Structures are given as structure tokens and as C-alpha cells.
Amino acid sequence: MQNSFLNFLALLVYKHKSKHIAVFLISTLLIAVLASFMFLTSSIKHDALIALKQQPDFTIQRLIGGRSVDIPIKRMEDYGNITGVSYVSARVFGRYFTPDRKRYFTIIGVDLFDEQLVKWVKEILGKTDIKRFLSKNNMIVGSSVKEYLHQNYYDSYFNFTTPYGKNVKVDIFGYLDKQSDIIGSDFILMRIDLAREILGIDSDFATDIVLNIPNPAERENIKFKLLSLNYDTRIITKDELFKEYENLFNYKGGVFLAGFIVSLLTFMLILYQRYSMINSSDKKEIAILRAVGWSIKDVIKLKLTESIVIAVMAFFTGIITAYVYVFYFGAPILKNLFIGFGNLPTSINFTPVVNTGELVSMFLIFIIPFTASILIPVWKIAITDSTEALR
């Protein structure tokens, strides 16, 4: 494209800025909303899947009457005797409702003998001395818990009440990293026996039992053996969790994408109508260009490029806006659609994850109908008798 054309194009875009502003703003908004959803989905999916990878292969729960109840830890011995099972551990966790019963924390008991859990805890605690942490009535809390406790003047400890009415004072030993927010903003980590006491779980019981089965081919077989051992057993596999997460995010993303496409098409229709019912000054502009020697091709090229410049500018502004909104401001409001209305309010730090393929697809989904919605009406006007507009 020659310089004079580009100069004239830049001149027109600049001089017509008031005419383009509405199209630019609506396009930017549409792109910003879609890109925010996209960034959110990618980021949450990325973090959730990383967290999931650290989970054991099987999580075994006990169901009675369809309700999840505590599982006897003596079953661990039976599970450990099954060939192919490499790791067995009992987990204790549960919800602790605040005194006003409006919010809850998730208490997780940490057992020094649970290597996998200790490994995960070490990863999120960094340099913290885990043995010292587990030696007393200590706890490490997520950011939402920290915020709540601070609001209620508990900056160094908190008094928990057991289901039997006993008060247990627990000191705040440290805080979970902001990076753990997506999964752990409402977490409280503490010694396993302390967690049992606060949650009212008997020492012979656990919330669930976890297993590792290194050979994937053995998993179905072991699942069958586990079920035959105890008929009240419910097995949640890591693969199922993966699929569930994938489906959940794909479903949410899909519902949103459908909504976006509807909005985009509506917008394109409005654009088409706007250009079809082009006002007399636009018609005159085209007529002048035709009269001074511009061909229909030249006019269409100019008008189309002018619109594409606006669309591309809107696209990148929308992407940058979305990036800042999600990764710098933590996507207020929108995040609730993905992670649910948080039990504890928090400002989550999303890991910046940008999927180039999705960005390119979004660019094409936006730019092609945008161009088409302008091309047809401009072409119609350019080929009609323009002399009337010049009178």
C-alpha cells in the first residue's frame, strides 16, 4: 500500500474520530469482555490443573445414606495390602463456620507422615520450618482467612470452638502465598490431631483416605477390589477430577462464547444497518471521491481499511484492557462467575496465562464479520449513481 494512501487513511481516521468513537468503544467493550473470560478461564484452568496434578490418584470416601461420613482409618491396612497400591494416607479436613455462621474456613490437618501432603504443604509454605509449625497449636492461613481474622481483631491467634463447646486457642504461624489464592484463600493448615479436635473427628477416623496407584492399567482393577472390600465406599479418581474440571471450564467458556457470538452478530447487524443507512455526508464523501477519479475499488479499499484500522485498534485496546482487568485488578465481579461467589471475599491473584491460539481465533471471529458488515453496504453505495449527492 503506497504512502499517500496510508497518509490519507490516517488523516481520515483522525478527522473522523468522533464518527468512529461509538463503533470503537462498543467493539473494545465486546473484545474486553470476551478476552477477560478467556484470560480467566485459562488462568484458573492452569492453576487448578497444576493443583490437581499434585493430588493422589484415588480419594476414598465413605457414604451412608448418600451422605459423606468419616471413614475408619483401620481400612488403610486393607488398602495397603492390595498389590499395585504404593501409598496410603488418611486425610482430615472440614469446614469451620465462623461464630456468626455466615462464613466458613476450610481446615486441613497436616500429618508429618503423609509425605505427599507434606510435600505439597512445603511447596506452598516455602522456607517455613514445617516441624516447628507442627510442634504446637499453630496454623497457617489463606488470604481471605487472614482478612477476616484481621477485621475481627485476631491478628496473632484465633479461638476455635469444638462441636462439644470447648475453646481451642490456635496461634497464627504464617500466611499462605497469594499465588495459592485460587485454591487456598480460605484454607487453614494445622496439625492433624488439632484439626480432628476442632472438627470433632474421632482419632480412629478420617475425612477420607488417599491412595496412589503408579500403574494406570491397574487402576480399574484396584477400583473394583476397593469396592468389593467395603460397599459404602466412594472412589474419586484424579482422572475423573481432571475431566470434571475440564468440562466445567469448557462449559462455562462455551456458554459465554455462545453469548458473545450472539452479541457480536447483533453488533455486526447494527454496523450493517448503520452503513446501509449511511448519511448524506458519507454518501457525499464517496461521491466526491468518485468524481475526482477514484474507482469503486479505491473507494471500497479506503472505507474498508478505515474500518479495519478501527477494528484492529479496538481489538488490541480490548485485549490490553482485559489483561489489566484480570491480571492486575483480579477481575472484580467477573471472577465470581467462574469461581463462585466466594465464601470469603478476597482479591485473587490470577497467574497470567495467554493462549495465542485462542487470541488468533478471537481476532478472526471478530474481524471477518466486522469487515463483511461494512463491505457490502459501502460497495452498494459506491456503485450507485453518485451525481445526486454532489448537487
Added chain:
Amino acid sequence: MIELKNIYKTFNQNGTHEFTALKDISLKIEENELVIIKGVSGSGKSTLLAIIASLLKPTSGEITVESKKIAKLPDLHASDFRASVIGFIFQSFNLFEHLSVKENVSVPLVPLKLKQKSIDEKVKKALLLANISHKENSTVKNLSGGEKQRTAIARALVNNPKIILCDEPTANLDQENSKAFLKVVTKLKEKGFTIVIATHDTIFDSYDQVDRIINMQNAKIV
């Protein structure tokens, strides 16, 4: 230079509002001739100019400009023809009000793939010829009617065309500016341009540079 043979132009042919703007027009205009086409509004003057400029296609008949038959030229060739042979000056100037004088004058050169230096040179020359160089950076909307007219003339001259077509060029000008326009036309005639002016302004009746006056009435030359 320009030859029209049995030109007819009918709008909305076979439609409910069919209207014939030109009926059996035959006309020959020689090189460097200054021709006035006179007639009341609706007599067909503007349609005739649009057909000579290849902005409209005749319903029937033949038109030759510069030895080129233009009645059935496809758009790409018609626009090339307009860009290289014709300079058009309109009654309402038809300028881009938000652009500067210089930017307006350069508009016909934009699709020609010229270098910016060459564009600047051509624009400068046209501005001088139309006597509007002193306003080259002014925005058109801030100009007087006479200045707008001179900008439109510069734009018509920028491609160095052989033929200048003027459609009611003095209709929006006061007497002083109309006289100034005649001075520019005189200069253009001296430079060898062929000029066709469609008007009903009586100022041209006493204009001594006119070679021929053609009267039109009810779509016909009378």
C-alpha cells in the same frame, strides 16, 4: 476533443418514475474552446456534464473524448479517464470540510501511487494556478465562498487535465468572487484548457472569452 452523438439519458427506465434527462444530444467541442451550456434548472445541463465526465453512462448514443469512446467504459477505466483527462468544479464546491486546502487538493492524486514528493509538487503548482497557496494549511470549513471555489479549482487542476467541467460554478458566489472566478477561467483558457461551464448565471453573457453558448431546454439543445 469532445463529441456526443445522439445521447439519451433516462433515469428509472421502465420504472414508475421514468424520467428522460437528455434527448438526442449531439455536440462537438474543440480543443481549447470555452463553451457555456445555458438553461434553467432541470434542463439537463448537469446530467450532460456528468456524462462527459463518465460519472454517468448514457442510456444510448456515443461519446468520444480525446479519441476515446467512453459511453461503455467499465468503472476502473472510467475512473482512470476521469483522473487523467477531466477536472470537475461543482456548484457547492464538494470539498472535505474537515480537511485542509492542501489535503483537499491532493485527494485526486491519492490512488495514483505517486511518491509524496511528486504529490507535493503537483499540489503546489495547482494551488498557485488557482491563487490559493496562501491558505494551503487552512481548514476548508474556515474559508470564504470564494476561497472554497479556488480550492475546488486547484483540486480540479491538480492532475493537469485537458478538460475542465464546471457545474454552476458561480451559483454560491457573490459578484466580486464570481468576477474573480472569471479571471481564473481566463487564465486557464490561456493555458490551453478546454472548458465547459453549465450555468444559468447572466454574468457569462458579457464574458468575452466565451467561444460558444449552447442553450438547453427540456433535455434538448435548442
